[in-house]
Amino acid sequence: MTHVLIVEDDGELARLMQRTFESEGMTARIAGSAEEAYDLLTDSVFDCLVVDVNLPGDDGYALCRTLRERSGVPVVFASARIEPDARIRALEEGGDAYLSKPFSLREMLAQAKALMMRPEWRSEADGAVLSVGPFELDRGAKTLGKDGRLIALSPREFQLASVLMSNVGTSLSRDALLVKAWGAFAEVEPQTVSVHMSWLRAKLEDDPSSPATSGRFAAKAIVSTCLMRTVDGKGREAPDVAARRREPCLPCWRLRSRLPSAL
Numbered sequence: 001m002t003h004v005l006i007v008e009d010d011g012e013l014a015r016l017m018q019r020t021f022e023s024e025g026m027t028a029r030i031a032g033s034a035e036e037a038y039d040l041l042t043d044s045v046f047d048c049l050v051v052d053v054n055l056p057g058d059d060g061y062a063l064c065r066t067l068r069e070r071s072g073v074p075v076v077f078a079s080a081r082i083e084p085d086a087r088i089r090a091l092e093e094g095g096d097a098y099l100s101k102p103f104s105l106r107e108m109l110a111q112a113k114a115l116m117m118r119p120e121w122r123s124e125a126d127g128a129v130l131s132v133g134p135f136e137l138d139r140g141a142k143t144l145g146k147d148g149r150l151i152a153l154s155p156r157e158f159q160l161a162s163v164l165m166s167n168v169g170t171s172l173s174r175d176a177l178l179v180k181a182w183g184a185f186a187e188v189e190p191q192t193v194s195v196h197m198s199w200l201r202a203k204l205e206d207d208p209s210s211p212a213t214s215g216r217f218a219a220k221a222i223v224s225t226c227l228m229r230t231v232d233g234k235g236r237e238a239p240d241v242a243a244r245r246r247e248p249c250l251p252c253w254r255l256r257s258r259l260p261s262a263l
Contacts, residue, residue, distance in 0.1 A: 002027070003027050003047050004046060004049070005037060005041070005044075006021075006029070007034065007055065007060065008030065008050070009056055020109055021112075034057055037063055043181065045159070046073060046181075048115060049073060050076045050112065051078065053077055053081060064093050065094060071090045074112070077098045078099045078103060097111045097174050097213065134146050137165050145233070153200070153203065160200055163180045177193050
């Protein structure tokens with residue numbers, strides 16, 4: 001499901017905007033100030049932000065500048081400012097689109113949808129079910145299955161799997177995973193990503209407690225379908241259809257090295 005954050009200090013307008021997004025099957029949360037937005041962005045992940053420029057405390061520009069240090073999530077500015085260069089400044093501050101108040105709610109919705117259709121965001125915002133190799137992830141039901149068997153995951157492990165499966169064939173740095181799975185302002189150490197990745201990988205392997213005893217064919221499956229791999233120190237990626245032709249992740253390489261060469 002698509003998640004939108006509305007940063008608007010006019011409560012009545014914010015609720016109208018919220019209902020507009022919800023009528024399209026999206027979830028929308030409201031922050032009345034940049035400070036409230038920072039709090040929500042600390043532990044939640046959003047697909048798009050609609051930000052008023054004139055906010056109490058930090059204005060919308062300051063919010064966007066801070067956000068751009070960590071995330072490229074689409075930002076639609078909404079403002080009643082009438083300066084000739086207001087639209088230009090909004091784009092220079094990191095915004096992706098600009099709406100002049102009063103604006104049409106249909107136009108707001110169209111702007112947000114268009115931004116979320118960009119390739120770098122579309123795969124994570126659209127589609128309830130993702131399939132990669134033997135894995136099938138259902139965002140609506142919050143489940144991950146392997147060969148038809150459900151795998152019990154924590155909410156964070158599920159979010160990590162969702163991000164990886166939405167970015168098949170793309171290397172993701174640890175910082176990028178942190179932003180996408182924890183939130184743009186999450187106050188956690190980057191090493192936390194590695195720990196959760198190891199937990200997720202263990203659940204996806206056929207027999208993580210004793211992989212070498214699972215047999216040569218199960219071992220080959222682990223090597224070829226391992227969902228997370230370290231890629232040249234740049235980050236983590238989910239495999240594409242050519243994954244079997246590339247080097248396996250380090251744990252899988254160690255496993256394969258202990259097996260007969262016939263594998």
